[in-house]
Amino acid sequence: xxxxxxxxxxxxxxxxxxxxxxxxDNSLTIQEGEFFALLGPSGCGKTTLLRMLAGLxxxxxxxxxxxxxxxxxxxxxxxxxxMVFQSYAVFPHMTVFENVGYGLKVTGVPEPTLREGVMAALxxxxxxxxxxRMPDQLSGGQKQRVALAxxxxxxxxxLLLDEPLSALDAKLREAMxxxxxxxxxxxxxxxxxxxxxxxxxLSMADRIAVINExxxxxxxxxxxxxxxxANRFVADFIGKMNVFDARVKENGDSITIxxxxxxxxxxxxxxxxxxxxxxxVAIRPEKTRLTAKRPDDSLFSTEAxxxxxxxxxxxxxxxVEIGQGTELxxxxxxxxxxxHLPKTGDTCWVSWQVDDMLLLE
Amino acid sequence: MRGLLAKRTSAGPLDYIHQxxxxxxxxxxxxxxxxxxxxxxxxxxxDSRRNIVWRGFTTKYYEKAWxxxxxxxxxxNSLTIAFLCTIISTILGAMVALLLWRFRFPLKGAYExxxxxxxxxxxxxxxxAMMAFFSRVGWPSGxxxxxxxxxxxxxxxxxxxxxxAVIVRARLANFNLELEEAAKDxxxxxxxxxxxxxxxxxxxxxxxxxxLAFTLSLDDFVITFFTSGPDTVTLPVKIxxxxxxxxxxxxxxxSTVLIAITLVLTTIALxxxxxxxxxxxx
Numbered sequence: 001x002x003x004x005x006x007x008x009x010x011x012x013x014x015x016x017x018x019x020x021x022x023x024x025d026n027s028l029t030i031q032e033g034e035f036f037a038l039l040g041p042s043g044c045g046k047t048t049l050l051r052m053l054a055g056l057x058x059x060x061x062x063x064x065x066x067x068x069x070x071x072x073x074x075x076x077x078x079x080x081x082x083m084v085f086q087s088y089a090v091f092p093h094m095t096v097f098e099n100v101g102y103g104l105k106v107t108g109v110p111e112p113t114l115r116e117g118v119m120a121a122l123x124x125x126x127x128x129x130x131x132x133r134m135p136d137q138l139s140g141g142q143k144q145r146v147a148l149a150x151x152x153x154x155x156x157x158x159l160l161l162d163e164p165l166s167a168l169d170a171k172l173r174e175a176m177x178x179x180x181x182x183x184x185x186x187x188x189x190x191x192x193x194x195x196x197x198x199x200x201x202l203s204m205a206d207r208i209a210v211i212n213e214x215x216x217x218x219x220x221x222x223x224x225x226x227x228x229x230a231n232r233f234v235a236d237f238i239g240k241m242n243v244f245d246a247r248v249k250e251n252g253d254s255i256t257i258x259x260x261x262x263x264x265x266x267x268x269x270x271x272x273x274x275x276x277x278x279x280x281v282a283i284r285p286e287k288t289r290l291t292a293k294r295p296d297d298s299l300f301s302t303e304a305x306x307x308x309x310x311x312x313x314x315x316x317x318x319x320v321e322i323g324q325g326t327e328l329x330x331x332x333x334x335x336x337x338x339x340h341l342p343k344t345g346d347t348c349w350v351s352w353q354v355d356d357m358l359l360l361e
Numbered sequence: 362m363r364g365l366l367a368k369r370t371s372a373g374p375l376d377y378i379h380q381x382x383x384x385x386x387x388x389x390x391x392x393x394x395x396x397x398x399x400x401x402x403x404x405x406x407x408d409s410r411r412n413i414v415w416r417g418f419t420t421k422y423y424e425k426a427w428x429x430x431x432x433x434x435x436x437x438n439s440l441t442i443a444f445l446c447t448i449i450s451t452i453l454g455a456m457v458a459l460l461l462w463r464f465r466f467p468l469k470g471a472y473e474x475x476x477x478x479x480x481x482x483x484x485x486x487x488x489x490a491m492m493a494f495f496s497r498v499g500w501p502s503g504x505x506x507x508x509x510x511x512x513x514x515x516x517x518x519x520x521x522x523x524x525x526a527v528i529v530r531a532r533l534a535n536f537n538l539e540l541e542e543a544a545k546d547x548x549x550x551x552x553x554x555x556x557x558x559x560x561x562x563x564x565x566x567x568x569x570x571x572x573l574a575f576t577l578s579l580d581d582f583v584i585t586f587f588t589s590g591p592d593t594v595t596l597p598v599k600i601x602x603x604x605x606x607x608x609x610x611x612x613x614x615x616s617t618v619l620i621a622i623t624l625v626l627t628t629i630a631l632x633x634x635x636x637x638x639x640x641x642x643x
Contacts, residue, residue: 056542076545089543093561102557103547147543154547 013062405613435599454525488587525570532566
């Protein structure tokens with residue numbers, strides 16, 4: 001990645017509504033041309049952060065620089081930023097063309113330039129034939145494209161998207177995810193998207209900031225977020241995770257970790273975490289294996305009894321019990337039609353590579 | 362097709378409209394409400410001085426009403442008052458609606474209540490209060506037209522604008538605040554947003570409110586009666602004074618014209634409101 005230029009710089013920004021802290025002292029930089037996702041559960045402050053970028057909320061503390069300029073006191077209509085709203089906010093009394101052209105009209109762009117810009121933007125979102133439609137003749141997906149075109153036509157430095165896909169059905173949502181990424185590659189504008197859907201963030205974004213209770217927990221590329229979550233919240237929030245309490249038994253180059261419910265593991269010294277602070281280990285369900293016989297010693301393995309099976313089509317979630325009442329979830333991909341699936345009550349061996357385990361504080 | 366038709370004609374348990382007793386009640390209600398009006402309209406074409414027995418069709422009383430200078434002057438006064446009252450009430454009402462929708466301020470509830478008071482207060486009280494007020498402040502009378510109508514116009518505005526405010530306020534309750542943010546985000550100033558987004562959104566409410574104000578003002582009698590001077594007679598007041606001598610078909614003719622105007626404007630107002638409702642329903 002050769003993103004050279006910083007386009008958004010957020011430093012120590014907080015936002016309080018009365019006594020409620022919505023955004024708590026966050027700093028963040030976003031590079032030009034990046035597809036950046038703000039991901040978190042609902043009410044975590046991600047939308048407030050986005051609205052502060054747009055100028056629709058004023059930070060209580062801290063500074064926001066956009067393209068090197070301090071945005072303090074700059075109203076939304078003077079920021080080089082445009083937004084796609086969650087409700088799309090398509091003007092109901094204007095045609096598609098008038099909607100998309102509105103942002104150019106109010107700034108006094110002459111008619112021929114306006115027409116050219118609007119038609120180019122409509123083509124970009126594949127609505128070229130819809131220019132004379134009224135919004136109530138459009139589907140939800142089409143309204144969203146109008147909202148996108150309306151923002152893109154302004155050629156903003158940054159495009160903000162507030163939960164843009166949440167109102168679409170699953171099939172359309174997946175198609176739009178790909179389309180948004182393609183669109184972003186074509187126009188080269190920095191996209192900042194707010195979402196509570198981790199699939200959306202993982203599949204689309206170049207980098208993700210995971211936010212919880214107003215604080216950024218981790219900023220990293222999707223793969224890092226998934227495979228190397230920084231803490232227990234991120235590990236638990238992104239994907240599925242089996243987390244077990246654990247404590248460090250021995251210090252040194254290689255440390256031994258004891259998880260009372262599972263067993264003990266010898267792992268190499270982690271780079272970014274103090275051994276003393278480790279209090280949990282975790283393993284993703286899809287990184288476990290279920291076998292009838294005991295696997296060889298290169299893997300950690302333990303005997304288990306199957307307590308529940310949930311068939312999901314492309315995969316099967318199998319819940320097993322290890323030791324005294326400790327439950328573990330395993331995901332088995334259904335790679336073949338003739339695949340043999342175990343039954344509830346069967347005993348088997350569950351195993352995984354010790355390196356796939358996460359050490360959490 | 363046959364099955365579909367059969368289905369449509371067979372009454373469901375909640376299709377009260379298809380049951381005989383309901384039709385009868387409905388029919389009787391309509392007769393009760395509209396037969397006086399219908400008779401009034403029919404007898405405006407009656408070729409008789411005394412308005413009791415039908416003596417054949419004529420339009421001469423419309424002609425006579427048209428040539429009655431007092432009646433025409435009263436009608437012109439009514440239209441002028443209604444026109445001025447409509448414009449000012451609509452602007453005032455829209456501003457009140459916007460204020461109540463947009464801002465929070467101390468005693469807002471009390472203000473809202475006081476604002477809607479003219480809707481519920483008995484007209485006779487309003488009329489007496491207006492008369493007392495204008496005589497107390499020594500409001501000038503006998504000015505040149507149209508300033509001689511100022512007292513009546515002010516009285517009309519005071520009971521018309523709350524209706525406009527209530528209608529526009531109801532419309533604003535459905536406004537999606539993200540539309541404002543989107544407009545500002547796209548570069549619109551406060552004024553551009555108001556002109557391009559807000560006014561078009563309020564328009565059905567504004568038109569419905571204006572038409573309502575117009576009809577309310579046009580056929581108001583009680584309040585007008587208390588605020589009008591000898592030289593400022595409106596159509597309803599004039600008709601009343603004519604009735605005191607004798608009920609001629611001329612009065613029927615003038616009343617029919619008033620009914621027609623009211624009916625047309627109310628229909629337009631209702632149609633606009635229902636159309637706006639349908640649009641929101643999508």
